[in-house]
Amino acid sequence: xxxxxxxxxxxxxxxxxxxxxxxxxxxxxxxxxxxxxxxxxxxxxxxxxxxxxxxxxxxxxxxxxxxxxxxxxxxxxxxxxxxxxxxxxxxxxxxxxxxxxxxxxxxxxxxxxxxxxxxxxxxxxxxxxxxxxxxxxxxxxxxxxxxxxxxxxxxxxx
Numbered sequence: 322x323x324x325x326x327x328x329x330x331x332x333x334x335x336x337x338x339x340x341x342x343x344x345x346x347x348x349x350x351x352x353x354x355x356x357x358x359x360x361x362x363x364x365x366x367x368x369x370x371x372x373x374x375x376x377x378x379x380x381x382x383x384x385x386x387x388x389x390x391x392x393x394x395x396x397x398x399x400x401x402x403x404x405x406x407x408x409x410x411x412x413x414x415x416x417x418x419x420x421x422x423x424x425x426x427x428x429x430x431x432x433x434x435x436x437x438x439x440x441x442x443x444x445x446x447x448x449x450x451x452x453x454x455x456x457x458x459x460x461x462x463x464x465x466x467x468x469x470x471x472x473x474x475x476x477x478x479x
Contacts, residue, residue, distance in 0.1 A: 350385055351386055354388070356383030357382075359378070359439070361377060362377030366428065371429075372426070373425070373428050374424075375394050375425075377392070377421070378420070378421050379420050381417060381419070385416050386416060387414050388441070389410065390440065391409065393438045393439075394408070394435055394436070396429075397433060397434045398433055404430045405428050407426040410442065411439065
């Protein structure tokens with residue numbers, strides 16, 4: 322064979338491979354964050370150290386693996402003002418499976434409830450810096466609380 326002939330074939334093959342869409346890094350389709358549901362959680366308020374410890378479980382209700390996400394937990398007073406917030410990464414969860422999360426949050430005043438949200442990984446919360454935790458007198462709540470997945474009904478078990 323002629324040396325020029327091999328170069329043309331090589332050039333044609335390289336061009337074909339280079340124009341294939343996503344060929345070298347083709348990924349399996351992913352589910353969405355809408356598939357993720359917090360199925361249970363529990364939190365304990367340590368008033369002495371002003372720390373709230375939250376543990377919980379997230380289930381992927383879909384069939385496809387979800388993308389990376391973050392669990393964002395916000396502490397609220399009786400009047401609804403923000404008393405603290407923290408987030409923890411959530412690795413991709415295969416369809417039908419669950420993952421656990423745990424995180425401490427510094428409480429800035431009395432805490433009545435927690436809000437848990439699942440957001441896209443790296444997504445900044447709109448309220449970051451917009452609301453400073455305020456001290457509400459008489460908003461006290463202490464002890465351990467949680468949910469077993471029944472629409473925010475407190476779970477009285479310790």
